[in-house]
Amino acid sequence: MKNRRIMLTLSLLLIVTLLISGCPPFRRPEPERQPAPAPAPAPEIQAPQQQPAVPAPDLNIQPRQPGPEAMDLAEQIADAATRVEGVDTAVALVISNLAMVGITLDRGTARNEVEIKREVAKIVEERQPRIASAYVSANPDIIRQLQEISRGIQRGEPISTFFEQIGEVLRRMRAETNT
Numbered sequence: 001m002k003n004r005r006i007m008l009t010l011s012l013l014l015i016v017t018l019l020i021s022g023c024p025p026f027r028r029p030e031p032e033r034q035p036a037p038a039p040a041p042a043p044e045i046q047a048p049q050q051q052p053a054v055p056a057p058d059l060n061i062q063p064r065q066p067g068p069e070a071m072d073l074a075e076q077i078a079d080a081a082t083r084v085e086g087v088d089t090a091v092a093l094v095i096s097n098l099a100m101v102g103i104t105l106d107r108g109t110a111r112n113e114v115e116i117k118r119e120v121a122k123i124v125e126e127r128q129p130r131i132a133s134a135y136v137s138a139n140p141d142i143i144r145q146l147q148e149i150s151r152g153i154q155r156g157e158p159i160s161t162f163f164e165q166i167g168e169v170l171r172r173m174r175a176e177t178n179t
Contacts, residue, residue: 070094071154073128077101080127081120081136086111090120091146095159095166097132099124100173102143113138135173142176145169 074092081090081101086109093100101120105113117136124134137143146169149162 073130074099074150077124077128077131077134080123084116084120084123085109086116087120091143091150092124093146093150093153093166094131097130098170099128099131099134100146100166100169101134101136102146103136103138104140104143105138135170135177137173137176139172139176142169142172 074094077092077094077099078090078101081087081092081103086106088104088106090104091102101124103117103120105116109116117138120136121134124136125131145165149165149169152162153159
């Protein structure tokens, strides 16, 4: 009886010790936050000595379809990327102040893929003041997705239909960049 009590006490003590000293739960790092671009101030036309009317906030804000300037910028970025030694073709997608560039490499290039991607990102960020971050990938699947999104936007499809796909591509490109 005494041995059984000692064994029970030791077992409970062991269980409590294991519970207290166990590993903490896995904590994921928080995603990087990109600063939102400040909207351009709209010119205000006011009648003399009148208080400006304050519009009610629009709670149903719809994402704007990229205009021709965003598409032109994406084309300029793709052209700049193809001028880099070792790049055969490029496709670019610009969303706000972010550029996602997919490149295919020349087969006969002796340059390292990582060096080429860094050079393309550097050129895009330096030559385009609107771009805060440029992500570059040579992954064929990512390039295919960027081409599909780009073609859909050019056809006039709402950008909101591509949000999930854009988010996935961006997540994969960020993971590729951080390795």
